[in-house]
Amino acid sequence: MAALRVAVAVAALLDIGIACAPQFATYFFEDGLGGPNAYPSRFRSGHYYWSLLRVLPPTWGPVALMSVWVVAAVALLVGSRPFVSALVCWACAVSFWNINYGLCNGGDQIRNSLFLAVAVGRTGAVWGVESVRRRGFAGRVFVPGWPAKVLLVQFVCLYVFSAVYKLVSPGWQTGYVMYFVNHDLEWSLTPNLSPYLPPFAHRLSSWVAIGWELAFPVLLAFRRTRVLCLVMGVAFHIITFLTLEVGHFALYSLAFYVLFVPWELMRTRKTPRNADFSSVSW
Known part of the structure; x- marks a missing residue:
């Protein structure tokens, strides 16, 4: 599971750097293709889609949330608080996907499942900051x-x-x-x-x-x-x-x-x- 954490974090950073960053303003700002009101029917009553970008200010919200996603992905890569960092990555990925869902195909949505699996899989047991901190404790760590x-x-x-x-x-x-x-x-x-x-x-x-x-x-x-x-x-x-x-x-x-x-x-x-x-x- 630790290897999965590292691999998912690398894929997320490449996803952010290659797919999102070059056309970031066009994809996610309200004067481009995105914005909180670009696809209002997706968030209508009876639907369970959500996005943090709908509650953040449109002027600086996308940049702030993308910065949080990058920090969380780096934390996931080095194994620092993998449960929290993976959940943050999941929330950011879902938020950007729902605000402009035309950018993602059905296959891209597996990243959401991978983030959740990394969060609950005790992936910080080895190969990360958490395992270094735990060196002073005796006994093995059981990973589900x-x-x-x-x-x-x-x-x-x-x-x-x-x-x-x-x-x-x-x-x-x-x-x-x-x-x-x-x-x-x-x-x-x-x-x-x-x-x-x-x-x-x-x-x-x-x-x-x-x-x-x-x-x-x-x-x-x-x-x-x-x-x-x-x-x-x-x-x-x-x-x-x-x-x-x-x-x-x-x-x-x-x-x-x-x-x-x-x-x-x-x-x-x-x-x-x-x-x-x-x-x-x-």
Whole structure:
């Protein structure tokens, strides 16, 4: 869980620095595309959307809240008060998302779940300021495993239902959807390279994506296919990040995959057999 905290914090800082900062005034100020009254129907009676930017002054509120988000993300990175800093990151992310929800796609919303999992997962047990402070206390720190399991269930549902949705689409059935996406100037980051691939290669990528997403829970359940499944997932999100305009969905998804790295086994192999674990925080 500590590795997840670090990965999510890095993804959040990249999200802020690359996606938000360059066009910040255009995205979130009331004289641009955002502002507290840009999408009033989203906050009408009966809806449960909320944003701190609707109660902060529009002149300096966005800058102040973004500054708080940056500080909280840095605190999360170094492991300082991870419960509080992760909740602050979550509140800031939800606030900026709701004030201009057109900037985020469905995949970007997984960052909200990751922030909550980091908050409740006791992610400061190692690799952070909290673990350094705890060195004077004897005994181990027990970290709950259920946040990681909840994330796993969420990602399984994300992949499987994404595949089911694609299976009912004629464009995905024929495979030509990726051919047109890879040549689209709005979606593709490398449209000048797409013509070098034959049409069948684009179609094959569509079918492989559907097959992998649909088989993800099954492949993950068996030890012999687990590594292949995870390697395909990492490769899928890296290629998506480099070739398609999908926001930072790929970065937050890659942060999720660090849960499967056996950090404890690596540490055990480097530790002498007769080492004293009485004061180690896990």
